[in-house]
Amino acid sequence: MTETVFVTGSTGATGQEVVRRLVELGATVRAGYHSEANAEKARQLGAEPVQVDLGDVESIQAALGGIDKAYSLSPVHPDLGQYGVNFVTAAKRAGVKHIVRLSAVGADAPEAITVGRWxxxxxxxxxxxxxxxxxxxxxxxxxxxxxxxxNTIKDQNAFYFPQGEGEIAIVDVRDLASVIVTALTEEGHEGKAYDVTGPEAISNYQAADTLSKVTGRDIQYVDLPGDVARQAMIDAGMPEVISEAIVELGDAVKAGHTSAISTAVQQVTGRPPITFEKFAEDHMSHFV
Ligand SMILES: NC(=O)c1ccc[n+]([C@@H]2O[C@H](COP(=O)([O-])OP(=O)(O)OC[C@H]3O[C@@H](n4cnc5c(N)ncnc54)[C@H](OP(=O)(O)O)[C@@H]3O)[C@@H](O)[C@H]2O)c1
Structure with a gap:
């Protein structure tokens, strides 16, 4: 692959995986990072690191000079939407030829929650x-x-979400990265929008059972009331609007809005999506 690809958030959950795969494919990759502390981490991915502030159009435009294709994401932040708009403004000025944009399931739904609307x-x-x-x-x-x-799985054999018994068609970031990289490197994905899910919809109780089975420990899911979760996040320093949005996501999970299974991973990558059990087995070291 001879094109130059820019990756936003290259030290984050999806960006790292996207950079790794693009480098393996032989692409020239420019890895955007935000915190100065992440410069070395971005370099170690085998890409050219460049500092970017999504709040500053000029900084994005400078990072996109000479770039053919770009992976765009916004962190979960009150300016999530504006950061995405800024990226588009800068990309247009820089002449970027294709953008793959990370969004979230339900963003296009009439009943979209706050983060979805952003x-x-x-x-x-x-x-x-x-x-x-x-x-x-x-x-x-x-x-x-x-x-x-x-951390709480390791220290307390427990994890906490305000998501009740709701089911989630939870997705492995490795599958998501495969879809993103395929869209960046192969023809036929322009103008498309893909809902990307795993192969099954499971509740947090089922996730706890699988984590218990794989680790050989008794790992519990604790269903937090929304008010308790909101206060805990605020006490931990999270902006109020974000803690509210996370509780709202929990309500959407409880209402069944995250349970639909899509065929996008198979359709785009030609491979079936990874199950939660396989994910847990592959990441045992993170839980022990
Ligand atoms: N987690 C989920 O379950 C889930 C599900 C669906 C959709 N999403 C969407 O995924 C997105 C987050 O993607 P992710 O999980 O790959 O990222 P992430 O792990 O949350 O990391 C956020 C990344 O954004 C960078 N960043 C933060 N502020 C920035 C700024 N002002 N300018 C430039 N970069 C900045 C961070 O860089 P530094 O670390 O250097 O600051 C970091 O690399 C969100 O939009 C979220 O809605 C997440």
């Missing part, structure tokens, strides 16, 4: 920009079980 703002800017694009709308990530709850 995502839709960014999606719309991209759709109206004239830049060829692909939108990927993943369900909740399997990797959250170690990125968000790995």
């Amino acid at each position: 995502h839709r703002e960014a999606e719309k800017a991209l759709e109206e920009s004239g830049i060829p694009y692909t939108i990927v709308r993943p369900n909740i990530f399997m990797q959250n079980y170690f990125n968000l709850t790995g």
Whole structure:
């Protein structure tokens, strides 16, 4: 592959995996990072690191100079939508030829929750920009079980979410990255939007059973009341609007809005999506 690809959030959950795969395919990759502390981490991925602030269009435009294709994401932040709009403005000025945009399942639904509406703002800017694009709308990530709850699983044999018994067609970030990289490197994905899910919809209680089976320990899911979860997140320093949005996501899970299974992973990559049990087996070291 001779093109140059820019990856936003290259040290985050999806970005790392996307950079790794693009480098393996022989692409020239420019790895965007935000915190200075992540410069070395971005370099170690085998890519050219470049510091970017999604709040600053000029900084994005500078990072996109000479770039053919780009992977765009926004962190979960009150400016998520505006960050996506800024990326589109900068990409247009820089002449980027294709953007794959990370969104979230349900962003296009009439009953979209707050984070979904923020995502839709960014999606719309991209759709109206004239830049060829692909939108990927993943369900909740399997990797959250170690990125968000790995410490309590290790220390307390428990994890906490305000999601009741709701079922989630949870997706492995490795499958999501495969879809993203395929859309970036192969023809036929322009103008498309993919809902990306795993092969099964499971509740957190079922996830706890699988984690218990794989680790040989008794790991419990604790269903937190929304108010308790909200206060705990605020006490931990999270902005109120984000803690509210996460409780709202929990309500959407309880209402069944995250249980639909899609065929996108098979359709785009030609391989079946990874099961939660396989994910847990492959990531044992994160839970022990
Ligand atoms: N987790 C899930 O279950 C899930 C499910 C569906 C959709 N999503 C969507 O996934 C997206 C997050 O993607 P992710 O999980 O790959 O990322 P992530 O692991 O949450 O990391 C966020 C990334 O954004 C970078 N970043 C933060 N502020 C920035 C700024 N001002 N300018 C430039 N970069 C900045 C961070 O860089 P530094 O670390 O250097 O600051 C980091 O690399 C969100 O939009 C979320 O809605 C997540």
